[in-house]
Ligand SMILES: [Zn+2]
């Protein structure tokens with residue numbers, strides 16, 4: 001019988017570098033995530049994505065400070081602000097290269113992301129009761145964030 005193997009990756013992280021809502025540095029996210037025995041993190045700033053150079057630099061600093069092991073994984077995604085039913089909706093996008101305009105229609109965002117075989121996850125669709133994404137299960141996303 002084959003053994004199932006899972007990686008524990010924290011997929012939704014904002015840092016003080018590019019997200020005003022955040023009060024934690026990227027290095028601290030790496031530090032606490034590694035300490036909590038996660039295998040990696042994905043940095044998802046609002047409407048911008050860390051460059052490969054930014055990520056490489058962060059990894060270098062983290063290894064130099066010995067706050068994570070060399071096999072700790074650090075990826076960049078982004079949290080896109082889209083519009084669903086006339087209201088702002090947040091979606092996590094992973095594996096997409098290129099620009100994504102702010103406030104695009106959520107359905108169109110899903111299509112655009114899927115054209116690159118990238119992944120879109122609806123972020124906190126049930127947050128704040130009525131402020132969430134109405135009928136979020138109707139959108140062609142790849143998943144939802146259950147808890148944030
Ligand atoms: Zn967020």
Ligand SMILES: [Zn+2]
Nearest residue numbers: 079090123124
């Ligand atoms: Zn959000």
